[in-house]
Amino acid sequence: MQESLNAWYGDHNSGDASVSRVLSLSLAYRRGYALASRISDIGIALPLQGKASVVVSICNEEQTLPAVLSELCKLPLKEIIVVLNGCTDGSFAAIVRDPRMILVHIPERLGHDVSRALGSALSSGDIVLFCDGDMSLPAEELAAFLIAVDLGVDIALNNLTPYLPTFSGQDDVTRCKTFLNQALGRSDLGANSLTAVPHALSRKAIETLGTEALIVPPKAQALALVRGLKVSAPYSVNVVRNNRIRSGNTGEGNSVAGLIIGDHVEAFTEVMKSEGNRLRFVTYSRSELAKVRNAR
Incomplete structure (x- = not known):
């Protein structure tokens, strides 16, 4: 076919x-x-003009993993890299057998970001799709991210804008994501971020950023924007509704939120080294500000 x-x-x-x-x-x-x-x-x-790989990060997802991998096996992928990140359940036994599977076992739980970075370092595809093992997404939706990169985008983000509340109802993490994009001249990206899956990267993006940068997704995204990579959010998959609730990712000030906000601080620190403290914001003189106020 x-x-x-x-x-x-x-x-x-x-x-x-x-x-x-x-x-x-x-x-x-x-x-x-x-x-x-x-x-x-x-x-x-x-x-597709190029070859595609996928990196799946899992941590104790024996219940959802078979469905996740079943959908991925429907896609024309060169390799399916499954990173078992500190699994203590039956996730290994639940993995669907397929000749394209590459299994990586990390004994200690190091987090999804580290798993994705490791998987990207092992990948060989021209396009690398990133998914998590806690939610099964239709192959038809995942295909859109492969297509976007094959058509020339370096980073294809999941467009979550349709599923987010207005600014007044957003949490601190969402606002951090939005501000990072605005500060780097990409307000059109809204709160869309490499912290959310699914997303896909070109081989050019991985080589330009380096796999180590992917350990801190907001920093990788910031570097991608300042280094001129093509970043877009071409397709929407509602992972907000399907996101697995864990003890560490719910409630105000939860540990996951604190980690992501800290990652954004690291992203700002990194790009300020080359872009300056004002980033893409224009600095106006007092006389220019007076003109703007008087014009109103």
């Missing part, structure tokens, strides 16, 4: 490709192929 799609797409690609168009064409092709072959359980072929 993948080979026939590549041949068909090469003949019918009009050059005005977009994420939505390529995704809709791929899904339509799958429906037609399934109908003609009379095969109901079929994967998704994508007309």
Whole structure:
């Protein structure tokens, strides 16, 4: 199916490709192929120019992991890197067997960010998709991030804007994410961040930032923006509704929120070294400020 799609797409690609168009064409092709072959359980072929990898970070997700990996196995991936991050349950036994699987075991729990950084260092794809093992997302939605990077984006973020409350109802973490993007001249990104999955990076992004930078997602995002990488949020997946509730990520001032806010402080500190303390904000003289006030 993948080979026939590549041949068909090469003949019918009009050059005005977009994420939505390529995704809709791929899904339509799958429906037609399934109908003609009379095969109901079929994967998704994508007309990708490069090879794709996925990194899945898991910590005690034996209940959700089979469904997560089942969806990923439907995608045309070169490798599926599963990082078992301090698992003490039956997560290893729950892993779906597939020749593309690469399993990495970390005895101690080091966190999802470290797992993703390690997985990215082991990956070899031109596109690297990042997911977590605590929520199963449809392969059709994950495909959008692969397509976005294949079309030229370096970092494809999950667009969570439709699922967030207005500013007055947002928490401190969301406001930190928004302010970081605004301070670096990308207010269009809203609160979209590398701290949220799914997201995908190009090989160029990984090599430009270095895998170590991915340990602190806000810092990696800030460096990506100041270094001129192409960052966008091309697709929306509602992970807010499906996010697994844990003791450390709920309630005001919880430990996860404190960690993410600290990561943003580190991001600001890093980019101020090259961009200055004002970042992308313009410094006005007193006379210029007076003109602005008088104009009102």
